[in-house]
Amino acid sequence: MQPTTPERLSTRLADVGGLPVHRAVPQRALRKVGAWCFLDHLGPAAQSTEHSLQVGPHPHIGLQTFTWMIEGEVLHRDSLGSEQVIRPGQVNLMTAGRGIAHSEESLGSPRIHAAQLWIALPGDQRDMPPRFQHYPDVPRCTQDGLEICVLAGEALGIVSPVQVHSPLVALDLALPADAGVTVTTALPPRPMNSSSCRPAAASSRCAARPAPACCCWAARPCTKTCCCGGILSAAPRKKWSRPWPTGRPDRLPTARRDVLAGAWLRRCPL
Secondary structure (H helix, E strand, O other): OOOOEEEEOOOOEEEEEEEEEEEOOOOOOEEEOOOOOEEEEEEEOOOOOOOEEEEEEEOOOOOOOOEEEEOOEEEEEEEEOEEEEEOOOOOEEEEEOEEEEEEEEEEEOEEEEEEEEEEEEHHOOOOOOEEEEEEEOOOEEEEOOOEEEEEEEEEOOEEEEOOOOOEEEEEEEEEOOOOOEEEEEOOOOOOOEEEEEEOOOOOEEEEEEEEEEEEEEOOOOOOOOEEEEEEEEOOOOOOEEEOOOOOOOHHHHHHHHHHOOOOOOHHHOO
């Protein structure tokens, strides 16, 4: 099967914790990619004492936050008592479930570069107990000169240890400075859609497509791409917004009351 031509979409520039973020998902033309309901590309950006990532305590319910660090170091704290530094090549996965609050703070590295994604939990998992998991290593392989990290799901016969609750995939694709290559990569034989962004570019772009049996990348030296895929859903679209996913509107009054009472935030120090 021939790879399909992607639809190219511009990302939206936002500010998170005082630093520029290119938001690929959601947008009007691409609300979700399977269970992936947010895709933020942070940086690459220079940091200083006066200008660095500082995200104060805030709550989440009904989803997982997935952080992939490319440059810099960030300290994660949450209302479970977790305190974990994430470094380049590592993944932090926070499962909000019925409710969690967390904060993120840069540890003073001169540059920061990361991808943060949200995963919508399936309906029967949205009220699960919250938890935090840190993955210092993710599986890697090389194909035709392309360095591939399987961040989540399964691809190329490799299964990521990152614990998710929906059929999905996330790959980090990187080329060294002395190489350019065209690679065709097989995907699971399922009805999926996919999205990719190019973190190495000065301004991010997002490519969305129905995923065929394979995807083809024509890449220049030093290209770095994050590719996400997920199962197409026949369910109606649901709107997801920070920090409340509206897939469970019956949960919102209780969750808001807990936050206003400070129940979570008091347990999430900066």
